[in-house]
Amino acid sequence: MIDYTPLYAGIQHTPELRPWLTTLPQQVADGLSPARWGDLAAWRQVLDALPPITPSSVEVAGEVRIGCADDATPEQLAELEAQLHRLHPWRKGPWSLFDIFIDTEWRSDWKWDRVAPHLHDLNNRLVLDVGCGSGYHCWRQYGAGARRVIGIDPSAKFVAQFYALKKYIGMDKPVDVLPLGIEALPAGLQAFDTTLSMGVLYHRRSPLDHLRELKDTLRPGGQLLLETLVIEGKLGECLVPEGRYAKMRNVWFFPTTATLESWLRKTGFVEVKTVDLDRTTLEEQRRTDWMRFESLVDFLDPEDHSKTIEGHPAPLRATLTATAP
Secondary structure, three states: OOOOHHHHHHHHOOOOOHHHHHOHHHHHHHHOOOOOOOOHHHHHHHHHHOOOOOOOOEEOOOOOEEOOHHHOOHHHHHHHHHHHHOOOOOOEEOEEEOOEEEOOOEEHHHHHHHHHHHOOOOOOOEEEEEOOOOOHHHHHHHHOOOOEEEEEOOOHHHHHHHHHHHHHHOOOOOEEEEOOOHHHOOOOOOOEEEEEEEOOHHHOOOHHHHHHHHHHHEEEEEEEEEEEEEOOOOOOOEEOOOOOEOOEOOOOOEEOHHHHHHHHHHOOOEEEEEEEEEEOOOOOEOOEOOEOOOOHHHHEEOOEEEEEOOOOEOOEEEEEEEEOO
16 A cells, blocks of 8 residues: 555656656665564554545645545444554644544644745645655645645654555545655755755754755755754854753754854855744643653653753744745
8 A cells, every 4th residue: 555656657757856766766665674664564454454435525725634424334433543543653643534533742733834824835836845754744735735745754654654644635646755864865956846844953963964955955946944943042052962852862953043044054045034933832742542652741840841851941943944045
């Protein structure tokens, strides 16, 4: 059921992306290697076991809503919900699938409402979503008019979750999630009209290299939307946690917005602007029946939610836009 043949055919007819075809199929095969993902066979079994239900309607332009309960039998709905739970944890969403509400850890719809007003008109644009998870924002971008959306995320489980949903949204839709990191894209591709990187920069050991990689994905005049954790402070200031941050191991740089704007200009972007600053709340990121592990409340100082459990400033997320020259 994980089938990228339509994507490869679409890329063949997309001159900007065609050079990627020389490496992409092997990269995907490596990203979905059973040797790398011991649970991959179980995730594929989930996809094979999903009941055949035809949705009466599909909505991705607003909230993501696929069909309704009347489209299926009670037995099909019970089987569908059981199989979807086998793909736990569900991080990004929410999703409504035949009135089964997948209440994900993150209210990604809230983030979309914050960032979408700052995107250029997506109508007929070629979009790249870096670190896309299971593809929630990819569908919202497609719903906003994008002609093709490619999401990349190294996690094969996110790919399985994406295909569990695409089965019902429509396998023919030009929206794909690839099991890759940004380093898999050809250098200097300069193909995309819009590139989004949300929740990725602080996981990169070299933030300037990541910004250069993002610029390389964009055609001249293309738009970057960057969302990441920041700290309050002045130009030149940056937090580099020596240990963990909010219990996360793989975190590196938390600049101020002024510092981050400077980094973007230094890597060659123009028209750099901070467009949103938002403190993550316990309502936006929390434990649910679909994500039963620790969440934000467990990452903050129980006596002072303005600090992480390690004593760092609590998560503050900035959204910036910039243009490739």
